[in-house]
Amino acid sequence: MEPLVARLRRREWRLTAQRRVIAEVLTGEHVHLTADEVFERARALLPEVSRATVYNTLNELVGMGELAEMPHADGRKRYDPNVGDRHHHLVCVDCGRILDVRADEPRLPADQQHGFELLGVEVTFRARCPDCASVPADVS
Template sequence: METLTQRLTGRGWRMTAQRRVIARVFDAAGAEHIHLTADDVLERAVAVLPEISRATVYNTLGEMVDAGEVLAVNVGDRVTRYDPNVAKTHHHLVCEVCSSIFDVQAEVLPSANTADVAAIAPGFVIESADVIFRGRCACCR
C-alpha cells in the first residue's frame, strides 16, 4: 500500500519540509490505522520540526482533504479527525466510552441501500455517504 508521502509526491505536490513532516506523521502509523486531530498532528510534527506552526498544520490538512488524499472525519464530538485511509470505501466504528475510531470496509458492513434512499427521495442523486456505527469497543465492554 502506498504511503501518504508517496501519493502526494506522485500527484506532483511540492513537498516542502512542513508538508513532508505532516505526511510522515500519518506514514509513521504504518499498519496501525489512526484518526488524528489537527492538534495530534501538530504535536507529532513539532517533535520533528520545532518551527512548524499551527496555521501551517491546519492549512496543509485542509489542502490534503481538498486533494482527496486525507478524509476529514466528524463523529459528532466537534473535533475533526483526519484519516489517511482513502484507498477503499469504508465506514467508521466509534467507541462511546473511549472515543476510539476504527475503520471497517464497506463490504463487511454495508451502508443503507441506495435504492431504498432513491425510493424515499425520487430524483435525488447520491454522491457519497458517511456511515458511523456507535457502540463499545472490545476494551471498553
C-alpha cells in the same frame, strides 16, 4: 494503498519539510488524528512547524481528496489518510477510539433519492470497546 507521502510525491505538489512531516504522521490504518494531534506529532519530528501550517495543509489535502475529514461528536474533526479504500468506522462512545472496519455499503432506494446526485456514503458503527465495557464509567 501506498502511503500518503508517496501519493503526494507523484502529484505535482510542493513537498516542503513541513508538509512532509505532516503527511508522514498521517500514515497507516486506524489513524484518525485530530488537527492538534497532527500538530503535536509533526512538531516532535520537526519543531519548526506551526499550527497554522497544519490547518492549511490538512484543508488542502482534504480538498485534493487525499485525506478524509470526519466530524466527531466532541467537535474536533479527525483526519483519515486511508482514502480510496472503502471502509467504515467503529467508534467507542465512551473513549472515542476509532477503528477501520469493512462492511457492505447500504444502498439508497431510488424512491428515497429525492432527486439528489449521490456522491458517497459514510457509515459509523457506535459501540463500546472492551476496555470501556469492563469499567462502569468512562475512561477520561
